[in-house]
Amino acid sequence: MNDLRTALAALLDGLPPKEVAAAVDRLIANYRGDTPTHAPILRDQADVAAYAAYRMPATFEAVRSALAALADALPGWTPAGHTDVGGGTGAATWAVQTTWPGERAVTVLDWAEPALAVGRRLAAAHPALKDARWRRARIGADLTLDDTDLVTVSYVLNELTESDRAALVDAAARAARTVVIVEAGTPAGYARVIEARDRLVRAGFRIAAPCPHSAACPIAPGSDWCHFSARVGRSSLHRQVKGGSLAYEDEKFSYVAATRLPAEPAPARVVRRPQIRKGQVLLDLCEADERLRRSTVTKRHGDLYKAARDADWGDAWPPYDSVS
Numbered sequence: 659m660n661d662l663r664t665a666l667a668a669l670l671d672g673l674p675p676k677e678v679a680a681a682v683d684r685l686i687a688n689y690r691g692d693t694p695t696h697a698p699i700l701r702d703q704a705d706v707a708a709y710a711a712y713r714m715p716a717t718f719e720a721v722r723s724a725l726a727a728l729a730d731a732l733p734g735w736t737p738a739g740h741t742d743v744g745g746g747t748g749a750a751t752w753a754v755q756t757t758w759p760g761e762r763a764v765t766v767l768d769w770a771e772p773a774l775a776v777g778r779r780l781a782a783a784h785p786a787l788k789d790a791r792w793r794r795a796r797i798g799a800d801l802t803l804d805d806t807d808l809v810t811v812s813y814v815l816n817e818l819t820e821s822d823r824a825a826l827v828d829a830a831a832r833a834a835r836t837v838v839i840v841e842a843g844t845p846a847g848y849a850r851v852i853e854a855r856d857r858l859v860r861a862g863f864r865i866a867a868p869c870p871h872s873a874a875c876p877i878a879p880g881s882d883w884c885h886f887s888a889r890v891g892r893s894s895l896h897r898q899v900k901g902g903s904l905a906y907e908d909e910k911f912s913y914v915a916a917t918r919l920p921a922e923p924a925p926a927r928v929v930r931r932p933q934i935r936k937g938q939v940l941l942d943l944c945e946a947d948e949r950l951r952r953s954t955v956t957k958r959h960g961d962l963y964k965a966a967r968d969a970d971w972g973d974a975w976p977p978y979d980s981v982s
């Protein structure tokens with residue numbers, strides 16, 4: 659993240675803060691508007707600079723969090739190639755690089771040339787990303803992707819029609835052995851993730867994270883939504899653009915990581931913030947037997963109790979390192 663932060667600071671250095679602030683306002687208004695969009699929202703450099711400052715640190719942390727769960731489920735695996743569809747300024751490429759540092763073939767596809775241009779500029783600062791290919795492509799029925807190990811689709815489904823969402827997931831399933839999809843942690847974002855998850859499972863993928871199984875999600879439609887939270891430290895630049903003085907914000911997101919590789923999904927996953935009481939911890943878990951269950955871990959459980967006190971929303975349960 660520090661690398662990305664430094665690259666973002668360099669990008670925004672010298673841009674008039676008032677212009678960036680005005681572009682942030684436009685961006686917020688656009689993202690509140692009707693989706694899908696029929697033309698790129700990120701039209702010019704000011705729009706993209708605003709996106710990079712206002713949203714990219716948060717989408718980066720959400721993707722990084724999803725990839726961390728995937729990495730736990732695929733120990734020892736490192737993607738040799740990565741394609742980021744609707745990649746914009748490249749948040750997911752930075753997250754993949756943070757999770758699995760090193761050189762790989764990276765392609766970023768987007769229909770907004772200004773976003774690709776800024777992504778390219780940011781990535782030029784990173785030795786392992788400087789050779790990434792930034793290509794213009796429109797997601798639609800005729801989208802084809804080159805074969806690769808990993809496809810990421812981060813905060814994109816929201817901007818697509820139902821048929822384009824399906825075309826994108828199908829193209830990803832044909833091209834990649836592992837697919838990671840991240841959306842906003844809202845009921846609608848979760849619904850889009852579930853739609854994609856079902857499609858990937860029908861295409862022969864297994865779920866690596868967050869779900870402990872590949873059967874249907876146990877949440878009754880409309881009753882709740884599976885989502886997680888990633889803490890995003892705010893730089894002074896971020897505070898300047900977004901306003902407010904908090905040192906951090908929490909980005910809520912929904913995700914699915916699906917793979918054709920032999921994965922080891924978590925035995926269960928903590929799906930809400932744990933409640934710590936005197937001498938006990940209440941964990942809301944999604945379990946391998948396709949049920950949601952509240953588990954109470956008390957001092958009597960010894961080491962497990964200690965682990966429960968450290969457990970966080972989104973963690974595997976019990977922790978991977980305690981079951982191996």
Ligand SMILES: C[S@@+](CC[C@H](N)C(=O)[O-])C[C@H]1O[C@@H](n2cnc3c(N)ncnc32)[C@H](O)[C@@H]1O
Nearest residue numbers: 717744745746749768769770796797812813817
């Ligand atoms: C909210 S941004 C997300 C960018 C990046 N993936 C991230 O996580 O920060 C959505 C991106 O999807 C791209 N996009 C939306 N509809 C598209 C389409 N039909 N074809 C190609 N790109 C599209 C936009 O240009 C934008 O860069």
